[in-house]
Amino acid sequence: AQSVSQHNHHVILSEAASLELGCNYSYGGTVNLFWYVQYPGQHLQLLLKYFSGDPLVKGIKGFEAEFIKSKFSFNLRKPSVQWSDTAEYFCAVNAIPSNDYKLSFGAGTTVTVRA
Amino acid sequence: DTEVTQTPKHLVMGMTNKKSLKCEQHMGHRAMYWYKQKAKKPPELMFVYSYEKLSINESVPSRFSPECPNSSLLNLHLHALQPEDSALYLCASSQVGTYNEQFFGPGTRLTVL
Numbered sequence: 736a737q738s739v740s741q742h743n744h745h746v747i748l749s750e751a752a753s754l755e756l757g758c759n760y761s762y763g764g765t766v767n768l769f770w771y772v773q774y775p776g777q778h779l780q781l782l783l784k785y786f787s788g789d790p791l792v793k794g795i796k797g798f799e800a801e802f803i804k805s806k807f808s809f810n811l812r813k814p815s816v817q818w819s820d821t822a823e824y825f826c827a828v829n830a831i832p833s834n835d836y837k838l839s840f841g842a843g844t845t846v847t848v849r850a
Numbered sequence: 851d852t853e854v855t856q857t858p859k860h861l862v863m864g865m866t867n868k869k870s871l872k873c874e875q876h877m878g879h880r881a882m883y884w885y886k887q888k889a890k891k892p893p894e895l896m897f898v899y900s901y902e903k904l905s906i907n908e909s910v911p912s913r914f915s916p917e918c919p920n921s922s923l924l925n926l927h928l929h930a931l932q933p934e935d936s937a938l939y940l941c942a943s944s945q946v947g948t949y950n951e952q953f954f955g956p957g958t959r960l961t962v963l
Contacts, residue, residue, distance in 0.1 A: 767949065778956040779893070779940065786949050825892050831948050836881050836900070838952055840892035 737762035737830050741841035749849050750818055756811040756844050758826030768809040769827040769838070770800055779825070785809065796820070818850045853877075854955035856941050862961045865931060871958045873924040873941030881950060882924040884916060885940040887957070893940055899924060900946055931962045 742757035760766060768785040783794025790802040800811045809826060826841040854875045863869050873882065881900050885893035898906035899918040907916075913935075915927040924941055938957040944950040 767951070769951070771954075779954040781951070781953075784951055823890060827892075829950065836883075836898060836944060836946070836950050836952075837895060837906070843890065843892050845890060 737766065737828050737839050739826055739828050739839050739841040741824075741826055741844050743844045744842070745845045745847070747847045747849065748816060751815050752848075754811075754813045754816045754820070754846065756824055756826075756846070758809045758811065758841055760807050760809070760826075760828045760839070762807075762828065762830050765831050767829050767831060768800075768802060770794065770798070770809070770811050771825045771827060773823040773825070775822065782811070782824075816846075816848050818848050820846060821848045822846055854941055854943055854953050856939075856955040856958050858958055859956065860959045860961075862963060863928065863931065864963050865933075867931075868927070868929045870928065871926040871939055871941075871960075873926075873943075873955055874922055875943040875953070875955075876922055877943060877953065878921075878945075879943035879953070880921060880946045881944045882918060883942040883944075883952065884914075884924065884926050885942065887938040887940055897926075928960075931960075933962050936960055936962045 739760045770782040771779045772782050782798050783792050785792045785802045793799045798813050802809050824844045827838045829838045857872045884896040887893045896910045897916045902918045913930045917925040940957045941955040942952040944952045
């Protein structure tokens with residue numbers, strides 16, 4: 736079974752700073768990769784996803800992520816954060832082919848952006 | 851329609867009550883999921899239905915009973931819950947196959963008194 740680790744538990748930064756959140760997974764085969772965001776009191780929303788092709792993926796709200804297969808990583812980046820980016824961020828992976836469609840989540844990173 | 855809807859949004863129940871959570875999607879997805887999420891924690895998978903059949907039960911206590919009446923609906927029946935079962939219950943759906951991006955509903959915030 737695959738596992739996912741997110742390196743940062745809590746990140747605090749100022750508006751306009753750059754953000755990078757680390758995500759590594761352990762699975763030797765092919766994977767689908769996702770970043771989800773959960774704003775305070777709200778539900779999970781998909782920021783971006785990687786299935787195949789260009790390893791640099793652009794998502795919503797100015798986020799992007801890079802899949803580096805050799806490092807089993809899928810790090811999330813945003814060049815300039817806003818106060819509204821304060822949220823919980825989850826990396827998720829599912830192995831393919833998969834008979835159980837399980838999505839493995841990382842523990843999450845709390846991002847606090849100070850105005 | 852790329853939306854998963856869940857009702858109710860909030861539910862407060864006593865330990866002896868019986869209640870149900872409902873989830874609906876009209877995206878033609880044939881896999882549906884129930885997750886439990888505690889504050890600031892990732893969702894924990896509870897059940898997976900594939901083609902309306904239960905395919906995964908992650909050792910969930912029997913006081914939680916899922917039901918998939920048809921391809922668009924998913925229910926979670928609750929009975930004799932404990933206070934530690936208080937959480938956000940999320941429903942999700944996806945296609946069956948390689949590219950199974952899961953679409954999440956807004957969740958039901960459950961409080962067990």
